[in-house]
């Protein structure tokens with residue numbers, strides 16, 4: 001009975017169905033699993049603060065990052081090439097669970113650690129050539145909930161905001177990365193950390 005109720009709660013919510021396809025699964029991982037995954041990621045991942053190029057200037061990203069996956073495939077992102085670390089057991093277990101619902105095989109996971117409300121990620125699309133056409137991107141969130149926003153690339157006046165909770169999965173697919181940008185804005189007063197994992201399939205350069 002309790003299981004049935006939990007299942008109900010875990011039904012996905014359609015966030016975008018026009019010019020793209022985005023679903024939100026609130027309780028993809030249970031609260032205890034999410035807490036334990038969060039703690040292990042904080043401990044085990046080698047976090048780096050990387051520079052990016054913004055308007056011709058090199059600045060440090062307002063968050064920590066890491067890239068795990070198949071080390072034979074390099075991945076460039078916002079003008080930098082990140083070093084790929086080979087999969088570890090925890091990330092492989094998570095990848096299996098995500099692949100199961102997404103019906104896709106991923107080659108990499110990009111990890112972002114927002115240490116507090118002043119860490120953020122600006123408006124962008126995940127539309128690098130190496131992700132191919134209509135990429136499937138599975139985004140998992142652990143720890144502090146944060147606001148996540150979409151706006152159309154061609155009409156930036158209107159925003160859709162959702163809150164990505166602990167243990168949730170946001171699945172972006174179809175034409176989403178063509179027509180929509182997304183961001184994680186700064187939020188005053190947030191002291192707790194959040195970790196986001198985006199699973200991606202990266203095609204090797206030809």
Ligand SMILES: O=C(O)CCC(=O)C(=O)O
Nearest residue numbers: 110112126148184196198
């Ligand atoms: O932290 C998030 O929810 C989003 C991360 C993201 O957009 C990205 O890694 O490209």
Ligand SMILES: [Fe+2]
Nearest residue numbers: 124125126182
């Ligand atoms: Fe993104």
